[in-house]
Amino acid sequence: MQRYLLPESKQIDDIVISKVAVPKPKRGQALVRMYAASLNYRDLIIAIGRYRLPANKQFGVVPLSDGAGEVVEVGEDVTRVKQGDRVVNTFIPGLVTGQATVDSLGRLRGAPNHGVLAEYVVFEAEDLVILPDSVSYTGAACLPCAGVTAWNSLYCGPQPLLPGQSALVLGTGGVAVLAVQLAHAGGARVIVTSGSDKKLKQVLRVGASAGINYKSHPEWQEEVKRLTGGRGVDHTVETGGPGTLSRSVAATRFGGSVGMIGVLVEGQINPIEIMHQGLVVRSVLTGSRSMLEDLVRAIDFHEIKIVIDRIFPFSEAVAAYRHLEKAGHVGKVVISMDK
Numbered sequence: 001m002q003r004y005l006l007p008e009s010k011q012i013d014d015i016v017i018s019k020v021a022v023p024k025p026k027r028g029q030a031l032v033r034m035y036a037a038s039l040n041y042r043d044l045i046i047a048i049g050r051y052r053l054p055a056n057k058q059f060g061v062v063p064l065s066d067g068a069g070e071v072v073e074v075g076e077d078v079t080r081v082k083q084g085d086r087v088v089n090t091f092i093p094g095l096v097t098g099q100a101t102v103d104s105l106g107r108l109r110g111a112p113n114h115g116v117l118a119e120y121v122v123f124e125a126e127d128l129v130i131l132p133d134s135v136s137y138t139g140a141a142c143l144p145c146a147g148v149t150a151w152n153s154l155y156c157g158p159q160p161l162l163p164g165q166s167a168l169v170l171g172t173g174g175v176a177v178l179a180v181q182l183a184h185a186g187g188a189r190v191i192v193t194s195g196s197d198k199k200l201k202q203v204l205r206v207g208a209s210a211g212i213n214y215k216s217h218p219e220w221q222e223e224v225k226r227l228t229g230g231r232g233v234d235h236t237v238e239t240g241g242p243g244t245l246s247r248s249v250a251a252t253r254f255g256g257s258v259g260m261i262g263v264l265v266e267g268q269i270n271p272i273e274i275m276h277q278g279l280v281v282r283s284v285l286t287g288s289r290s291m292l293e294d295l296v297r298a299i300d301f302h303e304i305k306i307v308i309d310r311i312f313p314f315s316e317a318v319a320a321y322r323h324l325e326k327a328g329h330v331g332k333v334v335i336s337m338d339k
């Protein structure tokens, strides 16, 4: 079988295909024929050596953490999945319920451990979730990191978003567009920021009620307040990072909540601003298998069509990385292993 490996050079163009025997599943494991994998911003910074990992832990590792495929063989004592099941893998191996634990980072796929950009991958059966027919392999591959992060931020904190409330979502990347779709499906009003009017038009078509261009409105938090009658939103999905957090805090209503997710924009915040707003600011570190199960069920029930910007063939993985790097996408970038 073929699989990609991350290079020592930390150059995306040096990510190479290598050949290796198809692995055998051991006790408790399942062998999956992969059909799709998606890229996250994390994968980009892993490849170029900017992700928070011990030195060179990405070298020689199969990239990407999120994929979907068909179970082709199971090891002894596996009852959770069977041959022929369509499955998606979880982002944090071994985390069945609850929030990320202190050892989660060391267990992740796509570095420091082998990921899913391969024709066949062996998983612990407990790290797989069975897919309903309505969810495609390419759509499912978008869920383990981006989808679960959006779901966790919106629905798994101490103040879950309620129907009729409002949410603010920053940007139009993978996490953001899924957050728009999930908040909309949950009956909330969604406001999105983006640096591009064209991208805003696209997210208005999948559930956002208003868009603000943060380039033409640098004080975009004022626009959010205006759009919410001066109150601010109930929940903010904060994919920007330290450079946007201060404005996100100002855009959120007194006593509302902020899911801290992103590391995109450098900057600083005075923590007193958070206290003055009486906010619940919560770190969101993807999430558990049970969140992925709830998310898959919600996507099936609401017939949500996951927004995929572009699907690249397996042979063009480097082009997929370059596409994500350009940040011209809306939603997810996916690689298909379907021949």
Ligand SMILES: NC(=O)c1ccc[n+]([C@@H]2O[C@H](COP(=O)([O-])OP(=O)(O)OC[C@H]3O[C@@H](n4cnc5c(N)ncnc54)[C@H](OP(=O)(O)O)[C@@H]3O)[C@@H](O)[C@H]2O)c1
Pocket (backbone or CB within 6 Å): 039, 040, 041, 042, 145, 146, 149, 170, 171, 172, 173, 174, 175, 176, 193, 194, 195, 196, 199, 214, 239, 240, 244, 260, 261, 262, 263, 264, 265, 284, 285, 286, 324, 327, 328, 329, 331
């Ligand atoms: N904590 C977690 O568990 C977790 C999980 C997943 C992702 N993340 C983080 O969340 C962030 C987004 O990840 P992703 O995979 O969705 O990335 P992505 O698909 O690459 O999307 C990034 C998007 O961010 C937007 N952006 C760039 N500069 C911005 C700014 N100044 N203000 C607002 N938006 C800006 C851009 O959208 P526009 O062009 O529309 O502005 C861009 O398309 C990354 O920092 C990633 O590391 C964290």
